[in-house]
Amino acid sequence: MKTEISENERKHKNLINAIMECDIDSVRKSLYLEVPKLEQEYLQLKKEIALEEKSYLALTVPKVKFFLNDLKKRNINDIKYRKTLIRVFVNKIYLYDNRITIIFNSSDRL
Incomplete structure (x- = not known):
């Protein structure tokens, strides 16, 4: 534009x-x-x-650190927390007869 x-x-x-x-x-x-x-x-x-x-959402290092620290402090036994972890960190899961493949969200950019 x-x-x-x-x-x-x-x-x-x-x-x-x-x-x-x-x-x-x-x-x-x-x-x-x-x-x-x-x-x-x-x-x-x-x-x-x-x-x-x-x-456009402007992500900054402090915002990301705050989000990750907040995730770290939650209760692992909470099912909503577990689902949130999966939504944030897991991109795809492939289930085969003899194995499972998990593709995580990641970036090489730092």
């Missing part, structure tokens, strides 16, 4: 330059009619970016 905004800004700048350079009134009027459309498109793109950024 940021590339669309820069494209919109480029079009707007070119349109303003074309209006300033144009000597024909009918062409100038048609160019003037395009300006509000570009401005409306720009505002819509800005709103969409704001919504995307608002829904």
Whole structure:
């Protein structure tokens, strides 16, 4: 979306330059009619970016540490706690006739 905004800004700048350079009134009027459309498109793109950024969850090291410490302090006999552990740390479980394969959520990025 940021590339669309820069494209919109480029079009707007070119349109303003074309209006300033144009000597024909009918062409100038048609160019003037395009300006509000570009401005409306720009505002819509800005709103969409704001919504995307608002829904983005910023994880920080202290937040993750707090979450993990909170998990560590809970009661292991609580079934809800066990389910939470599985939801957080286990990605997939494959059950075969002779073995079980567990895929954990992990990341190599530190």
